[in-house]
Amino acid sequence: MLGAARQKMLGQSLQRIRPMEKVFRSYSSAAKQMTVREALNSALDEEMSADPKVFLMGEEVGEYQGAYKISKGLLDKYGPERVLDTPITEAGFTGIGVGAAYYGLRPVIEFMTFNFAMQAIDHIINSAAKSNYMSAGQMTVPIVFRGPNGAAAGVGAQHSQCYAAWYGSCPGLKVLSPYSSEDARGLLKAAIRDPDPVVFLENELIYGESFPVSSEALDSSFCLPIGKAKIEREGKDVTITAFSKMVGFSLKAAEILEKEGISAEVINLRSIRPLDRSTINASVRKTNRLVTVEEGFPQHGVGAEICATVVEDSFGYLDAPVERIAGADVPMPYAANLERMAVPQVEDIVRAAKRACYRYVSTAAAA
């Protein structure tokens, strides 16, 4: 019954994200275009063919070709022993993955969304993240937990939470959140090769978006470093940090701000844990203003950590208070207009950047 309900959710969300497949972001017309979905699929494919110890386990990853079609074609290529369809038992199969990782296999556990991972969070934190420490280095856990994170379109409160802040506070975990196809490919390959537990937070709404990829990124040994952020757009007036879908919004906001004479530097965090504090601080020391953008709940969020880090390390360089943009402090509503208000939009980022530059027109800004 749960399966049927989830499949219905999928149907609705798949219908809504299809229009997004047409959205292009072309920086260079010569490079090859690749959707995030294809990037993840190719990364999984290459890592599974290079190392027979890598296997994929999750709900609907096999015969259904993946709940979001990320694992399309993998069952046919690698067989049911390496691409395992599980019953609806998050706690059970996550624990099985951890047990297999103790013994040197390299599982990739897919959660249909990270909301469902709450049923398995005991295993992610207690038996995966803490084991290397508790056993003094004897039990390493080379496991990857991946799946869509954050809000989708109209899926309601229980399917829309962003977990970056929760997992990002836990020692023993590495937490990654890609934005573009190159990020997705490079970071997933790095995560699978990493000897520690990695939580890989994707976003359902950008699965269908296309990005140009360089030929370097298409090489099968391509990896991105864990713990290093990327400066997507250079600027000198205000720094905007974001991860996952919010990077796209921040880039659009930066273009709007450009027209008004504010040059914004957009940082794609890529890695929530370890957080690339040096890049963020270097950028703030250059621009002297900071806006943090995230989709999750505001209290104790990623933005709060970035703000604290900047205040600790670069207080003298700040010319304005740090602006924090986050999702509204409410469980996600269902109605489309309310949902739009509960998630940061491009206008919110523009407004916050202007506030940080002391160039705002005072209007009553809600939430």
Add this chain to the structure above:
Amino acid sequence: MCAQMYYRGKMFGFVHLYNGQEAVSTGFIKLLKKEDSVVSTYRDHVHALSKGVPARAVMSELFGKTTGCCRGQGGSMHMFSKEHNLLGGFAFIGEGIPVATGAAFTSKYRREVLKEADCDHVTLAFFGDGTCNNGQFFECLNMAALWKLPIVFVVENNLWAIGMSHLRATSDPQIYKKGPAFGMPGIHVNGMDVLKVRAVAQTAIARARSGEGPTLVECETYRFRGHSLADPDELRDPAEKAHYAARDPITALKKYLIENNLATEVELKAIDKKIEEVVEDAVEFADESPHPTRSQLLENVFADPKGFGIGPDGRYRCEDPKFTEGTAQV
């Protein structure tokens, strides 16, 4: 001895003793090879000792010293040993069952996918009667039977989950009946008699090793002390305790050995004395071992602290021009 050390302040936190249940641990674990694995709960000292972890390492770990099996970082509830394939030591009940199922899964994967033809390692998962009401237990019974994993689920039914009687907590208290519901045999055995436990264990382990799938074994046993050393143990009926104390597995085995002329009184006394010496030696060793150094606090959080991205020369690997040559192996 553990209790004495605890009350003298050398051990701290939660310590859960295994007195009275020794037959289960010995009956099962002594039949295993070194490569087979054992997953346990917080009541894991005896499982560690049976599997071969040296007494000194266990005692030092309990004292929180750096010579312990986990360098003092795990403690009483988290005993791990890679060498002896003891996978812990989990504080949350039910947490060890999926991990054990994963270890069994690895054994099957290695045989079938990685083609290591002689890999027939079996995993034993030990847990209690309280755990048998937990969701993860049922999830793993289902998946182990579904995928025919080489695992034996051993229930140490000591009738009490801290102060909650098994009969008050469970709709159908006969746990072994839950096995056939998932498609595996469920066996009940008297957990106070080590030879009976051993006989059942032999069939279950052989079944798993030959690839026929999992078994659920319910061992009816009893713990003579409270749940942990902090438990005043007031709810249990003294008559019940006396009934089981009369069936102490160690004394029962002693009687059996003497009656059947397999050993004499003198030989058994010598063994007793040797064990006492081992224990005293372990305590002395642990006492004299050093506390962990301050720098040990931040060690062992990650296996690869800098993340995959940084190579041995300190530069990001993707900046190395030779990066795109080479295989996916790190």
